[in-house]
Amino acid sequence: MSIIVDQDTRLVVAGLTGREGSFHGLRNREQGTEVVAGVTPGKGGQDVEGIPVFDTVAEAVSETGANTSMILVPPPFAAGAMDEAIDAGIGTVIAITEGVPVMDMLDTYWKARDAGVRLIGPNCPGVLSPGKANVGIIPAEFFEAGPIGVVSKSGTLTYQIGNELGQAGAGNSSIVGIGGDPVVGSDFVDVLALFEDDPETEMVVMVGEIGGDAEERAAEYIAENLSKPVVAYIAGFTAPPGKQMGHAGAIISGSSGTAQAKKDALEAKGIRVGKSPTETATIAVEVLGG
Amino acid sequence: MDLLEYQGKELFSKHGLPVPAGKHAPDAESAVEAADQIGYPVAVKAQVLIGGRGKAGGIKIASNAEEAAAHAEAIIGMEITGPHGEGPFTVGELWIEEGSEIEAEYYASVILDRAAKKLLVLLSATGGMDVEAIAESDPDALVRHHVDPVKGLTMDEALEVAGKAGIPEETADQVAAVLVSLVEIAKAEDATLIELNPLAVVAGGKVVALDAKVTIDGNSLFRHPELAELADDLGGDPQEEMARRKGLTYVKLDGDIGVFGNGAGLCMSTLDVVAQAGGKPANFLDAGGGARAEGIMDALEVITSDPKVKAVLFNIFGGITRGDEVARGIIEATKRSGIDLPMVVRLDGTNSDEGLALLGESGIDNLHYEKTMLGAAEKVVELAGGSGE
Numbered sequence: 001m002s003i004i005v006d007q008d009t010r011l012v013v014a015g016l017t018g019r020e021g022s023f024h025g026l027r028n029r030e031q032g033t034e035v036v037a038g039v040t041p042g043k044g045g046q047d048v049e050g051i052p053v054f055d056t057v058a059e060a061v062s063e064t065g066a067n068t069s070m071i072l073v074p075p076p077f078a079a080g081a082m083d084e085a086i087d088a089g090i091g092t093v094i095a096i097t098e099g100v101p102v103m104d105m106l107d108t109y110w111k112a113r114d115a116g117v118r119l120i121g122p123n124c125p126g127v128l129s130p131g132k133a134n135v136g137i138i139p140a141e142f143f144e145a146g147p148i149g150v151v152s153k154s155g156t157l158t159y160q161i162g163n164e165l166g167q168a169g170a171g172n173s174s175i176v177g178i179g180g181d182p183v184v185g186s187d188f189v190d191v192l193a194l195f196e197d198d199p200e201t202e203m204v205v206m207v208g209e210i211g212g213d214a215e216e217r218a219a220e221y222i223a224e225n226l227s228k229p230v231v232a233y234i235a236g237f238t239a240p241p242g243k244q245m246g247h248a249g250a251i252i253s254g255s256s257g258t259a260q261a262k263k264d265a266l267e268a269k270g271i272r273v274g275k276s277p278t279e280t281a282t283i284a285v286e287v288l289g290g
Numbered sequence: 291m292d293l294l295e296y297q298g299k300e301l302f303s304k305h306g307l308p309v310p311a312g313k314h315a316p317d318a319e320s321a322v323e324a325a326d327q328i329g330y331p332v333a334v335k336a337q338v339l340i341g342g343r344g345k346a347g348g349i350k351i352a353s354n355a356e357e358a359a360a361h362a363e364a365i366i367g368m369e370i371t372g373p374h375g376e377g378p379f380t381v382g383e384l385w386i387e388e389g390s391e392i393e394a395e396y397y398a399s400v401i402l403d404r405a406a407k408k409l410l411v412l413l414s415a416t417g418g419m420d421v422e423a424i425a426e427s428d429p430d431a432l433v434r435h436h437v438d439p440v441k442g443l444t445m446d447e448a449l450e451v452a453g454k455a456g457i458p459e460e461t462a463d464q465v466a467a468v469l470v471s472l473v474e475i476a477k478a479e480d481a482t483l484i485e486l487n488p489l490a491v492v493a494g495g496k497v498v499a500l501d502a503k504v505t506i507d508g509n510s511l512f513r514h515p516e517l518a519e520l521a522d523d524l525g526g527d528p529q530e531e532m533a534r535r536k537g538l539t540y541v542k543l544d545g546d547i548g549v550f551g552n553g554a555g556l557c558m559s560t561l562d563v564v565a566q567a568g569g570k571p572a573n574f575l576d577a578g579g580g581a582r583a584e585g586i587m588d589a590l591e592v593i594t595s596d597p598k599v600k601a602v603l604f605n606i607f608g609g610i611t612r613g614d615e616v617a618r619g620i621i622e623a624t625k626r627s628g629i630d631l632p633m634v635v636r637l638d639g640t641n642s643d644e645g646l647a648l649l650g651e652s653g654i655d656n657l658h659y660e661k662t663m664l665g666a667a668e669k670v671v672e673l674a675g676g677s678g679e
Contacts, residue, residue: 020610024610075509075512076512076513096610098578099509100509101480101507101509101510101513102402102480102482102507102509102510103476103477103480103507103510106402106407106408106409106439107439109407109439110407110439110440125609125610137609137610137640138609139607139608139609139639139640142638142639152555153555154553154554154555154556154559155553155555155556155609155610156551156552156553156555156556156606156607156608156609156611156639157553157555157556157558157559157607158555159556159607159609159638159639160556160559160607160638160663163607163638180554180555182402182404182482183402183404183407207555209554209555209558210558212404212405213404213405214404214405217405233559235555235556235558235559235562236558236559236561236562237562237565238543238558238561238562238564238565238571239541239558239561239574259562275562275566276559276562276563276566276663276664277559277563277663278662278663278664
């Protein structure tokens with residue numbers, strides 16, 4: 001098994017006719033993903049190297065049985081494309097687009113939640129289940145199937161750590177980029193729950209970064225709900241303290257959002273935190289072996 | 291993007307949220323003119339993106355033109371350091387505001403609660419001071435109310451919040467209206483934070499926003515051209531200003547190793563690893579996803595325009611960013627600008643082999659390759675001449 005995407009994924013790409021959409025849509029197909037359709041309003045009837053393009057997601061769903069949507073459309077239209085996929089009955093929506101206004105995401109988050117749709121992103125690299133399917137922009141050739149689940153806020157840092165794990169001889173069940181935006185469809189805790197239930201995943205590497213309190217909440221969740229070991233990495237120890245702009249942020253989260261605060265919260269729950277991507281991979285392989 | 295007080299207040303006025311009469315003044319002469327028009331006494335207020343201005347002497351009351359001129363001249367050019375050591379920020383402009391006789395000070399804000407995925411309204415009958423301290427010492431004094439994502443905040447709910455916070459009955463209607471207005475403004479203007487500290491009761495029992503802290507979601511500027519224009523005027527550090535105009539995420543630091551990364555996470559991690567290797571990063575620069583050759587050239591130009599930079603580290607793990615595009619950017623920028631600083635390149639991911647091949651054929655001197663992030667960090671620290679002290 002694996003989580004979120006696998007051999008049953010039937011992908012429709014929103015924005016397939018665009019530069020990024022066609023590059024990554026076709027790459028995902030080369031990597032073994034069933035890419036069954038593209039959607040670009042006004043370009044219905046065309047095709048991109050054999051992948052049929054439809055005007056609407058609803059048509060793509062009824063014609064091709066698409067069950068997963070990748071969003072690669074420009075920011076002003078991204079939330080609309082997510083909403084359209086949710087309305088069309090798509091079960092998993094993976095939004096890659098960077099720069100989506102957060103107020104748009106507030107509406108779309110609740111729309112997805114109410115419809116029971118799994119939303120990943122936006123501003124994320126997508127989800128890769130090595131050997132099965134890749135939906136998004138993760139360079140699949142660097143990863144092999146294996147027992148470690150990876151969940152990360154950051155795209156490129158995910159590749160870095162996944163790659164280090166691979167060099168240390170450990171493959172991945174699934175690699176999930178949840179995105180670093182303030183409001184994302186799935187948080188660390190949502191993905192940790194999926195990894196806990198996935199028999200192929202033996203342990204999880206969690207990659208966080210400064211800002212918000214998702215890592216602190218994950219620490220609590222792991223302590224209470226996860227039987228599988230978790231190793232963490234936090235980026236941003238040398239990040240300059242941002243200028244204070246009001247205090248309401250610190251009040252609601254009760255956390256300063258710094259890398260040190262996150263590391264402390266995780267370690268307080270017995271979760272080991274690596275100092276660098278390399279050390280994190282080393283600890284993970286050690287935990288897996290032990 | 292953070293707004294200055296006067297920019298926030300102008301936004302409030304547009305949406306009918308009451309603020310004291312005031313005028314923006316870029317220099318002392320126009321400050322006196324503004325004060326004359328408003329009528330004395332006036333408050334002469336430094337416009338900086340930092341709290342603690344009052345204590346630093348950045349807010350003064352003037353009862354006549356001579357005082358207004360004296361205060362304006364003293365405050366313009368003043369350097370203000372934030373309560374947490376931020377800055378110093380140099381005061382470049384003023385807000386001249388009618389003097390208010392304050393009868394009571396409340397605290398009101400609306401903020402995006404990332405964990406709950408809702409807007410959160412906060413209200414306290416005690417304001418004008420460190421609200422974090424209030425939240426800590428008397429948590430019940432700060433009333434929190436999550437805004438329904440579909441319905442928004444109704445007047446009835448707002449009145450209930452005001453009641454719970456212990457806002458006196460005679461001002462409860464006005465305070466509730468302010469809360470409703472805050473939520474409307476946050477949605478309409480894509481503000482992730484609006485803080486009124488204090489929300490003041492002034493002469494005649496009128497409730498007005500005496501201060502304004504507003505943060506606008508930078509991702510939304512495409513639909514707020516008037517706010518995007520403000521962003522153009524904010525100025526600041528020359529490298530940061532240059533980067534912003536080129537659409538790059540750049541933060542200046544005080545070291546001598548230029549850092550170029552793709553993706554905020556990897557870039558932050560690179561800074562951490564450079565520091566662990568004994569070096570001092572000169573900047574954070576995230577080229578973002580899908581940077582093309584031109585973006586890479588812009589980034590290199592920004593990084594090397596900082597005279598402190600002695601060596602540059604490129605740490606790229608391509609996903610949406612393609613290694614060949616990065617290589618083309620490095621080659622073009624180096625050839626065009628004649629940069630001769632040592633550069634260390636670590637390139638992995640999408641099209642990295644093509645990129646490395648291009649760099650190998652380019653014949654650029656002083657270009658070093660490393661396979662690992664750690665190796666690259668150590669190499670660049672060595673090339674920059676050690677610890678950077």
